Amino acid sequence: MAPLKSLERDYPIIDSEFQHFCAFHGIFTVEDFLIHDLNALVMFVWKQPNSERLKQGIDQICFLLESMHRPWLNGVALLKDAQQNKQNKHVFSIGNEGIDSFLHDGLREGRVIELVGPSSSGKTQVCLRAAASVAKLCEGGVVFLDTGNSFSVHRIACFVSQNSNSTSIEGSHETFEKVMSNISCCRVYDIFGLLDVLHQLECKLKCEMQAGDHLVRLLIIDSLSSLITPILGGGGPNGHALMISAGFLLKKLAHEYSLCVLVTNHMVGGEGGLPKPALGESWKGVPHVRLLLSRDHRASNGYSFSMLKY
Incomplete structure:
Protein backbone atom coordinates (compact mmCIF):
# COMPACT_ATOMS: atom_id res chain seq x y z
CA MET A 1 0.00 0.00 0.00
CA MET A 68 -10.65 -1.19 -0.76
CA HIS A 69 -13.20 -3.86 0.14
CA ARG A 70 -16.21 -4.77 -1.92
CA PRO A 71 -19.63 -4.04 -0.33
CA TRP A 72 -21.64 -6.79 1.32
CA LEU A 73 -23.85 -8.79 -1.04
CA ASN A 74 -26.72 -11.15 -0.24
CA GLY A 75 -26.69 -14.79 -1.33
CA VAL A 76 -28.71 -14.24 -4.52
CA ALA A 77 -26.40 -11.44 -5.67
CA LEU A 78 -23.33 -13.53 -4.91
CA LEU A 79 -24.73 -16.49 -6.90
CA LYS A 80 -25.60 -14.28 -9.87
CA ASP A 81 -22.14 -12.70 -9.77
CA ALA A 82 -20.46 -16.11 -9.64
CA GLN A 83 -22.54 -17.43 -12.58
CA GLN A 84 -21.78 -14.38 -14.71
CA ASN A 85 -18.09 -14.58 -13.89
CA LYS A 86 -17.94 -18.26 -14.80
CA GLN A 87 -19.58 -17.61 -18.17
CA ASN A 88 -17.31 -14.68 -19.03
CA LYS A 89 -13.97 -16.16 -17.93
CA HIS A 90 -11.49 -17.69 -20.33
CA VAL A 91 -9.69 -20.94 -19.56
CA PHE A 92 -6.08 -21.49 -20.61
CA SER A 93 -4.27 -24.79 -20.85
CA ILE A 94 -1.49 -25.25 -18.33
CA GLY A 95 0.34 -27.41 -20.87
CA ASN A 96 -0.26 -30.70 -19.05
CA GLU A 97 -3.36 -32.78 -19.85
CA GLY A 98 -3.49 -34.39 -16.41
CA ILE A 99 -3.40 -31.12 -14.50
CA ASP A 100 -5.73 -29.46 -17.02
CA SER A 101 -8.34 -32.14 -16.37
CA PHE A 102 -7.96 -31.67 -12.61
CA LEU A 103 -8.58 -27.95 -13.09
CA HIS A 104 -11.59 -28.50 -15.37
CA ASP A 105 -9.74 -27.71 -18.61
CA GLY A 106 -6.98 -25.49 -17.21
CA LEU A 107 -6.31 -22.11 -15.65
CA ARG A 108 -9.47 -20.04 -15.28
CA GLU A 109 -9.41 -16.26 -15.17
CA GLY A 110 -10.37 -14.78 -11.82
CA ARG A 111 -8.84 -17.59 -9.75
CA VAL A 112 -5.81 -17.93 -7.52
CA ILE A 113 -4.31 -21.40 -7.93
CA GLU A 114 -1.69 -22.69 -5.50
CA LEU A 115 0.79 -25.47 -6.24
CA VAL A 116 1.96 -27.14 -3.03
CA GLY A 117 4.77 -29.65 -2.85
CA PRO A 118 8.18 -30.55 -1.43
CA SER A 119 11.45 -29.55 -3.05
CA SER A 120 11.96 -31.03 -6.54
CA SER A 121 8.31 -32.06 -6.82
CA GLY A 122 7.83 -30.23 -10.12
CA LYS A 123 6.25 -26.94 -9.03
CA THR A 124 8.64 -24.77 -11.04
CA GLN A 125 8.30 -27.06 -14.06
CA VAL A 126 4.53 -26.60 -14.02
CA CYS A 127 4.95 -22.81 -13.72
CA LEU A 128 7.36 -22.68 -16.67
CA ARG A 129 5.15 -24.95 -18.75
CA ALA A 130 2.11 -22.78 -17.97
CA ALA A 131 4.05 -19.62 -18.86
CA ALA A 132 5.07 -21.10 -22.23
CA SER A 133 1.55 -22.35 -22.96
CA VAL A 134 -0.27 -19.07 -22.17
CA ALA A 135 2.40 -16.85 -23.76
CA LYS A 136 2.05 -18.80 -27.01
CA LEU A 137 -1.66 -17.95 -27.14
CA CYS A 138 -1.82 -14.41 -25.73
CA GLU A 139 -0.01 -11.23 -26.68
CA GLY A 140 1.87 -9.89 -23.63
CA GLY A 141 0.22 -12.64 -21.67
CA VAL A 142 2.46 -13.62 -18.72
CA VAL A 143 4.11 -11.90 -15.75
CA PHE A 144 6.56 -14.25 -13.99
CA LEU A 145 7.79 -13.15 -10.53
CA ASP A 146 10.97 -15.12 -9.79
CA THR A 147 12.01 -15.28 -6.13
CA GLY A 148 14.92 -17.72 -6.41
CA ASN A 149 16.38 -17.72 -9.93
CA SER A 150 13.94 -20.42 -11.00
CA PHE A 151 13.06 -18.89 -14.38
CA SER A 152 14.78 -20.84 -17.16
CA VAL A 153 14.83 -19.72 -20.78
CA HIS A 154 16.18 -23.16 -21.70
CA ARG A 155 13.18 -24.94 -20.16
CA ILE A 156 10.78 -22.52 -21.88
CA ALA A 157 12.49 -23.34 -25.18
CA CYS A 158 12.07 -27.07 -24.52
CA PHE A 159 8.36 -26.72 -23.81
CA VAL A 160 7.85 -24.57 -26.91
CA SER A 161 9.72 -27.11 -29.02
CA GLN A 162 7.62 -29.99 -27.64
CA ASN A 163 4.35 -28.24 -28.45
CA SER A 164 5.38 -26.59 -31.73
CA ASN A 165 3.44 -27.53 -34.85
CA SER A 166 6.15 -26.15 -37.10
CA THR A 167 8.38 -28.61 -38.94
CA SER A 168 11.07 -26.04 -39.81
CA ILE A 169 13.80 -24.64 -37.60
CA GLU A 170 12.85 -21.10 -38.66
CA GLY A 171 9.22 -21.65 -37.69
CA SER A 172 10.16 -23.04 -34.28
CA HIS A 173 12.49 -20.10 -33.68
CA GLU A 174 9.75 -17.61 -34.56
CA THR A 175 7.37 -19.33 -32.14
CA PHE A 176 9.99 -19.24 -29.40
CA GLU A 177 10.65 -15.53 -30.00
CA LYS A 178 6.91 -14.81 -29.80
CA VAL A 179 6.60 -16.74 -26.53
CA MET A 180 9.56 -14.97 -24.93
CA SER A 181 8.30 -11.55 -26.04
CA ASN A 182 5.02 -12.32 -24.26
CA ILE A 183 6.67 -13.17 -20.93
CA SER A 184 7.79 -10.45 -18.52
CA CYS A 185 10.10 -11.81 -15.81
CA CYS A 186 10.89 -9.84 -12.67
CA ARG A 187 13.05 -10.99 -9.75
CA VAL A 188 11.57 -10.30 -6.30
CA TYR A 189 13.55 -10.88 -3.11
CA ASP A 190 11.25 -9.96 -0.20
CA ILE A 191 7.61 -9.34 0.69
CA PHE A 192 7.96 -5.56 0.35
CA GLY A 193 9.35 -5.93 -3.16
CA LEU A 194 6.44 -8.23 -3.97
CA LEU A 195 3.82 -5.76 -2.73
CA ASP A 196 5.51 -2.99 -4.70
CA VAL A 197 5.49 -5.03 -7.93
CA LEU A 198 1.87 -6.07 -7.41
CA HIS A 199 0.80 -2.45 -6.99
CA GLN A 200 2.68 -1.53 -10.16
CA LEU A 201 0.94 -4.39 -11.95
CA GLU A 202 -2.44 -3.17 -10.69
CA CYS A 203 -1.75 0.27 -12.20
CA LYS A 204 -0.77 -1.38 -15.50
CA LEU A 205 -3.92 -3.50 -15.53
CA LYS A 206 -6.09 -0.48 -14.72
CA CYS A 207 -4.58 1.45 -17.64
CA GLU A 208 -5.12 -1.53 -19.94
CA MET A 209 -8.75 -1.77 -18.89
CA GLN A 210 -9.34 1.96 -19.48
CA ALA A 211 -7.75 1.65 -22.92
CA GLY A 212 -9.94 -1.32 -23.78
CA ASP A 213 -6.99 -3.72 -23.84
CA HIS A 214 -6.44 -6.91 -21.88
CA LEU A 215 -2.88 -7.99 -22.39
CA VAL A 216 -1.80 -9.65 -19.13
CA ARG A 217 -3.54 -13.01 -18.64
CA LEU A 218 -1.36 -14.94 -16.20
CA LEU A 219 0.58 -13.94 -13.08
CA ILE A 220 3.04 -16.52 -11.70
CA ILE A 221 4.87 -16.23 -8.36
CA ASP A 222 7.51 -18.92 -7.85
CA SER A 223 7.86 -19.22 -4.92
CA LEU A 224 5.45 -17.13 -2.85
CA SER A 225 6.16 -19.02 0.37
CA SER A 226 9.88 -18.20 0.23
CA LEU A 227 8.96 -14.51 0.54
CA ILE A 228 6.44 -14.93 3.33
CA THR A 229 7.85 -17.59 5.68
CA PRO A 230 10.84 -15.42 6.75
CA ILE A 231 8.48 -12.76 8.14
CA LEU A 232 6.24 -15.23 9.99
CA GLY A 233 8.85 -16.17 12.60
CA GLY A 234 8.61 -14.95 16.17
CA GLY A 235 4.82 -15.06 16.37
CA GLY A 236 4.45 -11.28 15.91
CA PRO A 237 1.49 -9.73 14.06
CA ASN A 238 3.50 -7.90 11.39
CA GLY A 239 4.35 -10.92 9.25
CA HIS A 240 0.82 -12.29 9.43
CA ALA A 241 -0.67 -8.94 8.40
CA LEU A 242 1.70 -8.65 5.44
CA MET A 243 0.79 -12.17 4.33
CA ILE A 244 -2.93 -11.39 4.48
CA SER A 245 -2.35 -8.13 2.60
CA ALA A 246 -0.53 -9.99 -0.18
CA GLY A 247 -3.30 -12.59 -0.35
CA PHE A 248 -6.00 -9.93 -0.50
CA LEU A 249 -4.17 -8.12 -3.29
CA LEU A 250 -3.73 -11.30 -5.36
CA LYS A 251 -7.44 -12.11 -5.11
CA LYS A 252 -8.31 -8.52 -5.97
CA LEU A 253 -6.12 -8.61 -9.09
CA ALA A 254 -7.59 -11.95 -10.14
CA HIS A 255 -11.20 -10.88 -9.66
CA GLU A 256 -11.20 -7.28 -10.88
CA TYR A 257 -8.89 -7.75 -13.87
CA SER A 258 -9.81 -11.31 -14.95
CA LEU A 259 -6.31 -12.54 -14.22
CA CYS A 260 -5.12 -16.11 -13.73
CA VAL A 261 -2.83 -16.23 -10.67
CA LEU A 262 -0.54 -19.22 -10.13
CA VAL A 263 1.63 -19.38 -6.97
CA THR A 264 3.83 -22.06 -5.41
CA ASN A 265 4.17 -23.05 -1.76
CA HIS A 266 6.78 -25.42 -0.34
CA MET A 267 6.33 -28.02 2.43
CA VAL A 268 7.63 -28.01 6.02
CA GLY A 269 7.52 -30.52 8.85
CA GLY A 270 4.24 -30.66 10.77
CA GLU A 271 2.92 -32.67 13.70
CA GLY A 272 4.47 -36.09 13.97
CA GLY A 273 6.97 -35.19 11.28
CA LEU A 274 4.28 -35.19 8.58
CA PRO A 275 4.85 -32.57 5.87
CA LYS A 276 2.41 -29.67 5.56
CA PRO A 277 2.21 -26.51 3.42
CA ALA A 278 4.60 -23.82 4.67
CA LEU A 279 1.95 -21.09 4.70
CA GLY A 280 -0.36 -21.98 7.58
CA GLU A 281 -4.06 -22.06 8.38
CA SER A 282 -4.64 -18.35 7.78
CA TRP A 283 -3.39 -18.64 4.22
CA LYS A 284 -5.28 -21.71 3.04
CA GLY A 285 -8.49 -19.69 2.57
CA VAL A 286 -6.82 -17.38 0.03
CA PRO A 287 -6.35 -19.63 -3.04
CA HIS A 288 -9.46 -20.87 -4.82
CA VAL A 289 -7.65 -24.10 -5.77
CA ARG A 290 -4.80 -25.98 -4.03
CA LEU A 291 -2.99 -28.68 -5.96
CA LEU A 292 -0.49 -31.01 -4.24
CA LEU A 293 2.45 -32.12 -6.40
CA SER A 294 4.84 -34.96 -5.61
CA ARG A 295 7.68 -36.56 -7.51
CA ASP A 296 6.71 -39.87 -9.11
CA HIS A 297 9.33 -41.44 -11.36
CA ARG A 298 6.80 -44.05 -12.50
CA ALA A 299 4.61 -41.38 -14.08
CA SER A 300 5.33 -40.37 -17.66
CA ASN A 301 5.64 -36.69 -16.73
CA GLY A 302 7.76 -37.37 -13.63
CA TYR A 303 5.28 -36.20 -10.99
CA SER A 304 1.84 -36.95 -9.63
CA PHE A 305 -0.77 -34.61 -8.21
CA SER A 306 -3.88 -34.55 -6.04
CA MET A 307 -6.48 -31.92 -5.23
CA LEU A 308 -6.39 -30.37 -1.74
CA LYS A 309 -9.06 -27.75 -2.37
CA TYR A 310 -11.37 -26.86 -5.23
Whole structure:
Protein backbone atom coordinates (compact mmCIF):
# COMPACT_ATOMS: atom_id res chain seq x y z
CA MET A 1 0.00 0.00 0.00
CA ALA A 2 0.96 3.64 -0.43
CA PRO A 3 3.28 5.58 1.90
CA LEU A 4 1.39 8.22 3.88
CA LYS A 5 3.45 10.99 2.26
CA SER A 6 2.14 10.07 -1.18
CA LEU A 7 -1.45 10.68 -0.01
CA GLU A 8 -0.86 14.27 1.13
CA ARG A 9 -1.70 15.84 -2.24
CA ASP A 10 -5.14 14.19 -2.50
CA TYR A 11 -5.91 14.26 1.24
CA PRO A 12 -4.61 17.49 2.86
CA ILE A 13 -5.55 16.23 6.32
CA ILE A 14 -2.69 13.72 6.00
CA ASP A 15 -0.13 16.53 6.26
CA SER A 16 3.45 16.55 7.58
CA GLU A 17 2.25 17.01 11.18
CA PHE A 18 0.01 13.93 10.92
CA GLN A 19 2.79 11.96 9.23
CA HIS A 20 5.21 12.94 12.03
CA PHE A 21 2.71 11.75 14.64
CA CYS A 22 2.29 8.42 12.81
CA ALA A 23 6.05 7.97 12.37
CA PHE A 24 6.46 8.35 16.13
CA HIS A 25 4.24 5.27 16.46
CA GLY A 26 6.02 3.32 13.71
CA ILE A 27 3.32 3.98 11.10
CA PHE A 28 4.67 4.96 7.69
CA THR A 29 2.17 3.42 5.23
CA VAL A 30 -1.55 2.73 5.03
CA GLU A 31 -0.61 -0.92 5.45
CA ASP A 32 0.90 -0.21 8.88
CA PHE A 33 -2.56 0.74 10.16
CA LEU A 34 -3.68 -2.86 9.58
CA ILE A 35 -1.26 -4.13 12.22
CA HIS A 36 -1.66 -1.30 14.74
CA ASP A 37 -4.04 -1.13 17.70
CA LEU A 38 -6.26 1.72 16.49
CA ASN A 39 -8.13 1.96 19.80
CA ALA A 40 -4.88 2.54 21.66
CA LEU A 41 -3.80 5.06 19.00
CA VAL A 42 -7.05 7.03 19.30
CA MET A 43 -6.76 7.08 23.11
CA PHE A 44 -3.27 8.55 22.73
CA VAL A 45 -4.57 11.10 20.20
CA TRP A 46 -7.09 12.58 22.65
CA LYS A 47 -4.20 13.52 24.97
CA GLN A 48 -2.63 15.72 22.27
CA PRO A 49 -3.31 19.47 21.87
CA ASN A 50 -4.34 19.02 18.22
CA SER A 51 -6.39 15.88 18.89
CA GLU A 52 -9.35 16.72 16.64
CA ARG A 53 -7.20 17.16 13.52
CA LEU A 54 -5.22 13.99 14.26
CA LYS A 55 -8.47 12.07 14.75
CA GLN A 56 -9.70 13.32 11.35
CA GLY A 57 -6.50 11.99 9.79
CA ILE A 58 -7.06 8.56 11.33
CA ASP A 59 -10.67 8.57 10.12
CA GLN A 60 -9.45 9.37 6.59
CA ILE A 61 -7.04 6.41 6.64
CA CYS A 62 -9.80 4.12 7.92
CA PHE A 63 -12.07 5.29 5.09
CA LEU A 64 -9.35 4.47 2.54
CA LEU A 65 -9.00 0.97 4.01
CA GLU A 66 -12.75 0.38 3.93
CA SER A 67 -13.01 1.59 0.33
CA MET A 68 -10.65 -1.19 -0.76
CA HIS A 69 -13.20 -3.86 0.14
CA ARG A 70 -16.21 -4.77 -1.92
CA PRO A 71 -19.63 -4.04 -0.33
CA TRP A 72 -21.64 -6.79 1.32
CA LEU A 73 -23.85 -8.79 -1.04
CA ASN A 74 -26.72 -11.15 -0.24
CA GLY A 75 -26.69 -14.79 -1.33
CA VAL A 76 -28.71 -14.24 -4.52
CA ALA A 77 -26.40 -11.44 -5.67
CA LEU A 78 -23.33 -13.53 -4.91
CA LEU A 79 -24.73 -16.49 -6.90
CA LYS A 80 -25.60 -14.28 -9.87
CA ASP A 81 -22.14 -12.70 -9.77
CA ALA A 82 -20.46 -16.11 -9.64
CA GLN A 83 -22.54 -17.43 -12.58
CA GLN A 84 -21.78 -14.38 -14.71
CA ASN A 85 -18.09 -14.58 -13.89
CA LYS A 86 -17.94 -18.26 -14.80
CA GLN A 87 -19.58 -17.61 -18.17
CA ASN A 88 -17.31 -14.68 -19.03
CA LYS A 89 -13.97 -16.16 -17.93
CA HIS A 90 -11.49 -17.69 -20.33
CA VAL A 91 -9.69 -20.94 -19.56
CA PHE A 92 -6.08 -21.49 -20.61
CA SER A 93 -4.27 -24.79 -20.85
CA ILE A 94 -1.49 -25.25 -18.33
CA GLY A 95 0.34 -27.41 -20.87
CA ASN A 96 -0.26 -30.70 -19.05
CA GLU A 97 -3.36 -32.78 -19.85
CA GLY A 98 -3.49 -34.39 -16.41
CA ILE A 99 -3.40 -31.12 -14.50
CA ASP A 100 -5.73 -29.46 -17.02
CA SER A 101 -8.34 -32.14 -16.37
CA PHE A 102 -7.96 -31.67 -12.61
CA LEU A 103 -8.58 -27.95 -13.09
CA HIS A 104 -11.59 -28.50 -15.37
CA ASP A 105 -9.74 -27.71 -18.61
CA GLY A 106 -6.98 -25.49 -17.21
CA LEU A 107 -6.31 -22.11 -15.65
CA ARG A 108 -9.47 -20.04 -15.28
CA GLU A 109 -9.41 -16.26 -15.17
CA GLY A 110 -10.37 -14.78 -11.82
CA ARG A 111 -8.84 -17.59 -9.75
CA VAL A 112 -5.81 -17.93 -7.52
CA ILE A 113 -4.31 -21.40 -7.93
CA GLU A 114 -1.69 -22.69 -5.50
CA LEU A 115 0.79 -25.47 -6.24
CA VAL A 116 1.96 -27.14 -3.03
CA GLY A 117 4.77 -29.65 -2.85
CA PRO A 118 8.18 -30.55 -1.43
CA SER A 119 11.45 -29.55 -3.05
CA SER A 120 11.96 -31.03 -6.54
CA SER A 121 8.31 -32.06 -6.82
CA GLY A 122 7.83 -30.23 -10.12
CA LYS A 123 6.25 -26.94 -9.03
CA THR A 124 8.64 -24.77 -11.04
CA GLN A 125 8.30 -27.06 -14.06
CA VAL A 126 4.53 -26.60 -14.02
CA CYS A 127 4.95 -22.81 -13.72
CA LEU A 128 7.36 -22.68 -16.67
CA ARG A 129 5.15 -24.95 -18.75
CA ALA A 130 2.11 -22.78 -17.97
CA ALA A 131 4.05 -19.62 -18.86
CA ALA A 132 5.07 -21.10 -22.23
CA SER A 133 1.55 -22.35 -22.96
CA VAL A 134 -0.27 -19.07 -22.17
CA ALA A 135 2.40 -16.85 -23.76
CA LYS A 136 2.05 -18.80 -27.01
CA LEU A 137 -1.66 -17.95 -27.14
CA CYS A 138 -1.82 -14.41 -25.73
CA GLU A 139 -0.01 -11.23 -26.68
CA GLY A 140 1.87 -9.89 -23.63
CA GLY A 141 0.22 -12.64 -21.67
CA VAL A 142 2.46 -13.62 -18.72
CA VAL A 143 4.11 -11.90 -15.75
CA PHE A 144 6.56 -14.25 -13.99
CA LEU A 145 7.79 -13.15 -10.53
CA ASP A 146 10.97 -15.12 -9.79
CA THR A 147 12.01 -15.28 -6.13
CA GLY A 148 14.92 -17.72 -6.41
CA ASN A 149 16.38 -17.72 -9.93
CA SER A 150 13.94 -20.42 -11.00
CA PHE A 151 13.06 -18.89 -14.38
CA SER A 152 14.78 -20.84 -17.16
CA VAL A 153 14.83 -19.72 -20.78
CA HIS A 154 16.18 -23.16 -21.70
CA ARG A 155 13.18 -24.94 -20.16
CA ILE A 156 10.78 -22.52 -21.88
CA ALA A 157 12.49 -23.34 -25.18
CA CYS A 158 12.07 -27.07 -24.52
CA PHE A 159 8.36 -26.72 -23.81
CA VAL A 160 7.85 -24.57 -26.91
CA SER A 161 9.72 -27.11 -29.02
CA GLN A 162 7.62 -29.99 -27.64
CA ASN A 163 4.35 -28.24 -28.45
CA SER A 164 5.38 -26.59 -31.73
CA ASN A 165 3.44 -27.53 -34.85
CA SER A 166 6.15 -26.15 -37.10
CA THR A 167 8.38 -28.61 -38.94
CA SER A 168 11.07 -26.04 -39.81
CA ILE A 169 13.80 -24.64 -37.60
CA GLU A 170 12.85 -21.10 -38.66
CA GLY A 171 9.22 -21.65 -37.69
CA SER A 172 10.16 -23.04 -34.28
CA HIS A 173 12.49 -20.10 -33.68
CA GLU A 174 9.75 -17.61 -34.56
CA THR A 175 7.37 -19.33 -32.14
CA PHE A 176 9.99 -19.24 -29.40
CA GLU A 177 10.65 -15.53 -30.00
CA LYS A 178 6.91 -14.81 -29.80
CA VAL A 179 6.60 -16.74 -26.53
CA MET A 180 9.56 -14.97 -24.93
CA SER A 181 8.30 -11.55 -26.04
CA ASN A 182 5.02 -12.32 -24.26
CA ILE A 183 6.67 -13.17 -20.93
CA SER A 184 7.79 -10.45 -18.52
CA CYS A 185 10.10 -11.81 -15.81
CA CYS A 186 10.89 -9.84 -12.67
CA ARG A 187 13.05 -10.99 -9.75
CA VAL A 188 11.57 -10.30 -6.30
CA TYR A 189 13.55 -10.88 -3.11
CA ASP A 190 11.25 -9.96 -0.20
CA ILE A 191 7.61 -9.34 0.69
CA PHE A 192 7.96 -5.56 0.35
CA GLY A 193 9.35 -5.93 -3.16
CA LEU A 194 6.44 -8.23 -3.97
CA LEU A 195 3.82 -5.76 -2.73
CA ASP A 196 5.51 -2.99 -4.70
CA VAL A 197 5.49 -5.03 -7.93
CA LEU A 198 1.87 -6.07 -7.41
CA HIS A 199 0.80 -2.45 -6.99
CA GLN A 200 2.68 -1.53 -10.16
CA LEU A 201 0.94 -4.39 -11.95
CA GLU A 202 -2.44 -3.17 -10.69
CA CYS A 203 -1.75 0.27 -12.20
CA LYS A 204 -0.77 -1.38 -15.50
CA LEU A 205 -3.92 -3.50 -15.53
CA LYS A 206 -6.09 -0.48 -14.72
CA CYS A 207 -4.58 1.45 -17.64
CA GLU A 208 -5.12 -1.53 -19.94
CA MET A 209 -8.75 -1.77 -18.89
CA GLN A 210 -9.34 1.96 -19.48
CA ALA A 211 -7.75 1.65 -22.92
CA GLY A 212 -9.94 -1.32 -23.78
CA ASP A 213 -6.99 -3.72 -23.84
CA HIS A 214 -6.44 -6.91 -21.88
CA LEU A 215 -2.88 -7.99 -22.39
CA VAL A 216 -1.80 -9.65 -19.13
CA ARG A 217 -3.54 -13.01 -18.64
CA LEU A 218 -1.36 -14.94 -16.20
CA LEU A 219 0.58 -13.94 -13.08
CA ILE A 220 3.04 -16.52 -11.70
CA ILE A 221 4.87 -16.23 -8.36
CA ASP A 222 7.51 -18.92 -7.85
CA SER A 223 7.86 -19.22 -4.92
CA LEU A 224 5.45 -17.13 -2.85
CA SER A 225 6.16 -19.02 0.37
CA SER A 226 9.88 -18.20 0.23
CA LEU A 227 8.96 -14.51 0.54
CA ILE A 228 6.44 -14.93 3.33
CA THR A 229 7.85 -17.59 5.68
CA PRO A 230 10.84 -15.42 6.75
CA ILE A 231 8.48 -12.76 8.14
CA LEU A 232 6.24 -15.23 9.99
CA GLY A 233 8.85 -16.17 12.60
CA GLY A 234 8.61 -14.95 16.17
CA GLY A 235 4.82 -15.06 16.37
CA GLY A 236 4.45 -11.28 15.91
CA PRO A 237 1.49 -9.73 14.06
CA ASN A 238 3.50 -7.90 11.39
CA GLY A 239 4.35 -10.92 9.25
CA HIS A 240 0.82 -12.29 9.43
CA ALA A 241 -0.67 -8.94 8.40
CA LEU A 242 1.70 -8.65 5.44
CA MET A 243 0.79 -12.17 4.33
CA ILE A 244 -2.93 -11.39 4.48
CA SER A 245 -2.35 -8.13 2.60
CA ALA A 246 -0.53 -9.99 -0.18
CA GLY A 247 -3.30 -12.59 -0.35
CA PHE A 248 -6.00 -9.93 -0.50
CA LEU A 249 -4.17 -8.12 -3.29
CA LEU A 250 -3.73 -11.30 -5.36
CA LYS A 251 -7.44 -12.11 -5.11
CA LYS A 252 -8.31 -8.52 -5.97
CA LEU A 253 -6.12 -8.61 -9.09
CA ALA A 254 -7.59 -11.95 -10.14
CA HIS A 255 -11.20 -10.88 -9.66
CA GLU A 256 -11.20 -7.28 -10.88
CA TYR A 257 -8.89 -7.75 -13.87
CA SER A 258 -9.81 -11.31 -14.95
CA LEU A 259 -6.31 -12.54 -14.22
CA CYS A 260 -5.12 -16.11 -13.73
CA VAL A 261 -2.83 -16.23 -10.67
CA LEU A 262 -0.54 -19.22 -10.13
CA VAL A 263 1.63 -19.38 -6.97
CA THR A 264 3.83 -22.06 -5.41
CA ASN A 265 4.17 -23.05 -1.76
CA HIS A 266 6.78 -25.42 -0.34
CA MET A 267 6.33 -28.02 2.43
CA VAL A 268 7.63 -28.01 6.02
CA GLY A 269 7.52 -30.52 8.85
CA GLY A 270 4.24 -30.66 10.77
CA GLU A 271 2.92 -32.67 13.70
CA GLY A 272 4.47 -36.09 13.97
CA GLY A 273 6.97 -35.19 11.28
CA LEU A 274 4.28 -35.19 8.58
CA PRO A 275 4.85 -32.57 5.87
CA LYS A 276 2.41 -29.67 5.56
CA PRO A 277 2.21 -26.51 3.42
CA ALA A 278 4.60 -23.82 4.67
CA LEU A 279 1.95 -21.09 4.70
CA GLY A 280 -0.36 -21.98 7.58
CA GLU A 281 -4.06 -22.06 8.38
CA SER A 282 -4.64 -18.35 7.78
CA TRP A 283 -3.39 -18.64 4.22
CA LYS A 284 -5.28 -21.71 3.04
CA GLY A 285 -8.49 -19.69 2.57
CA VAL A 286 -6.82 -17.38 0.03
CA PRO A 287 -6.35 -19.63 -3.04
CA HIS A 288 -9.46 -20.87 -4.82
CA VAL A 289 -7.65 -24.10 -5.77
CA ARG A 290 -4.80 -25.98 -4.03
CA LEU A 291 -2.99 -28.68 -5.96
CA LEU A 292 -0.49 -31.01 -4.24
CA LEU A 293 2.45 -32.12 -6.40
CA SER A 294 4.84 -34.96 -5.61
CA ARG A 295 7.68 -36.56 -7.51
CA ASP A 296 6.71 -39.87 -9.11
CA HIS A 297 9.33 -41.44 -11.36
CA ARG A 298 6.80 -44.05 -12.50
CA ALA A 299 4.61 -41.38 -14.08
CA SER A 300 5.33 -40.37 -17.66
CA ASN A 301 5.64 -36.69 -16.73
CA GLY A 302 7.76 -37.37 -13.63
CA TYR A 303 5.28 -36.20 -10.99
CA SER A 304 1.84 -36.95 -9.63
CA PHE A 305 -0.77 -34.61 -8.21
CA SER A 306 -3.88 -34.55 -6.04
CA MET A 307 -6.48 -31.92 -5.23
CA LEU A 308 -6.39 -30.37 -1.74
CA LYS A 309 -9.06 -27.75 -2.37
CA TYR A 310 -11.37 -26.86 -5.23
